[in-house]
Amino acid sequence: MGKKTAGFDIGGHALHIAVVTKKGVKRVYTEALPEGAVREGRIVSYEAMGDFIKQTCKKQKIRFDDAAVILPSGLCFCRRMNIPVMSHEQLTVNLPYEFRDFITSEKEAYFYDYAVLRTLRDANEEPAELDVMAAAALKSTISDYKSMFRRAGIKLRTAIPIEMSFVNLLSRIKDGHCHCIIDVGHTSVRLYMFNGNRFESSHMIDYGCSALDGAIAEALHIDPFIAASYREANHDDCQNLPECESIYQNLAVEVQRAVHFFRYNNPDIELEHIHLIGGGAMIEPLRRTLEETLSVPIYNASELLDVDGVETEFGLAAAGAALQ
Numbered sequence: 357m358g359k360k361t362a363g364f365d366i367g368g369h370a371l372h373i374a375v376v377t378k379k380g381v382k383r384v385y386t387e388a389l390p391e392g393a394v395r396e397g398r399i400v401s402y403e404a405m406g407d408f409i410k411q412t413c414k415k416q417k418i419r420f421d422d423a424a425v426i427l428p429s430g431l432c433f434c435r436r437m438n439i440p441v442m443s444h445e446q447l448t449v450n451l452p453y454e455f456r457d458f459i460t461s462e463k464e465a466y467f468y469d470y471a472v473l474r475t476l477r478d479a480n481e482e483p484a485e486l487d488v489m490a491a492a493a494l495k496s497t498i499s500d501y502k503s504m505f506r507r508a509g510i511k512l513r514t515a516i517p518i519e520m521s522f523v524n525l526l527s528r529i530k531d532g533h534c535h536c537i538i539d540v541g542h543t544s545v546r547l548y549m550f551n552g553n554r555f556e557s558s559h560m561i562d563y564g565c566s567a568l569d570g571a572i573a574e575a576l577h578i579d580p581f582i583a584a585s586y587r588e589a590n591h592d593d594c595q596n597l598p599e600c601e602s603i604y605q606n607l608a609v610e611v612q613r614a615v616h617f618f619r620y621n622n623p624d625i626e627l628e629h630i631h632l633i634g635g636g637a638m639i640e641p642l643r644r645t646l647e648e649t650l651s652v653p654i655y656n657a658s659e660l661l662d663v664d665g666v667e668t669e670f671g672l673a674a675a676g677a678a679l680q
């Protein structure tokens with residue numbers, strides 16, 4: 357059967373779990389989180405979340421040997437950097453200094469990790485610089501996550517930033533294309549740009565699907581909480597209300613701006629493979645507005661996962677974590 361790893365992606369709205377073996381992704385599970393469990397990207401109570409993870413795994417009969425989790429961007433810094441060629445030991449010593457503009461506590465309070473993406477050579481073809489993707493997270497964050505999973509009865513093997521999760525997926529498909537993954541989430545929309553399997557940059561738009569609830573509530577004179585269930589089920593075709601349409605338009609313009617900015621800064625990179633993931637990818641009129649505004653086709657996220665019968669819109673990031 358082989359070892360099974362579960363990847364966990366705890367979002368603002370739902371818990372996504374992907375079970376992965378050496379052969380690939382087996383299944384993806386999504387369970388809506390209790391109201392208020394995550395605020396501004398942070399887990400409010402690690403104990404309560406640990407219990408929720410435990411219940412979800414039990415209820416959905418999810419079995420695996422070890423686990424990987426995605427750390428939210430607010431709790432983990434991820435950046436690309438070029439540094440002179442050096443040994444692993446030297447890199448370990450130097451990484452904290454590379455993060456000095458990002459971290460707020462003492463450098464000893466953080467864990468650092470890195471992956472060398474490539475070695476850049478000088479005019480004489482001698483190795484000159486390392487192109488590195490590096491991450492830093494507070495040791496206390498890692499220990500909070502470890503104890504949360506311990507409470508759920510799960511051994512946490514690794515915790516990674518979402519960018520690294522996508523790198524893992526792109527490293528597997530090895531198509532060498534430039535990909536832009538647009539995660540249409542609950543309270544924000546994030547864009548992640550990749551050149552082959554190299555992470556280039558990201559951009560965040562600070563509103564997401566939940567912004568539609570206010571518009572639907574006002575248009576239909578209902579409670580925003582009820583509006584959320586109307587939105588998900590497209591009750592009374594509410595996703596096509598003119599009030600929602602204008603939010604799709606604004607979002608599409610912001611996405612277009614971010615894509616243009618990236619193209620302007622990276623004229624050599626042909627950003628043609630655009631993928632929509634996250635619950636917002638299920639909103640057909642939003643998808644259409646994005647496609648019309650960007651004037652490029654939007655590919656199915658399954659291209660990145662290389663599996664059939666798995667809901668890639670939800671499980672993509674979780675699957676990439678499990679592949680770490």
Ligand SMILES: Nc1ncnc2c1ncn2[C@@H]1O[C@H](COP(=O)(O)OP(=O)(O)OP(=O)(O)O)[C@@H](O)[C@H]1O
Pocket residue numbers: 366367368369370371539540541542543544564565566587588589633634635636638639670
């Ligand atoms: N089938 C659907 N139709 C319409 N909207 C949906 C559907 N499924 C989920 N959504 C909505 O999409 C939004 C994002 O869902 P998703 O499951 O990606 O959230 P999340 O991963 O917890 O959020 P985030 O990544 O922003 O933290 C939510 O507001 C959710 O209500």
Ligand SMILES: [Mg+2]
Pocket residue numbers: 365367368539541634
């Ligand atoms: Mg998400």
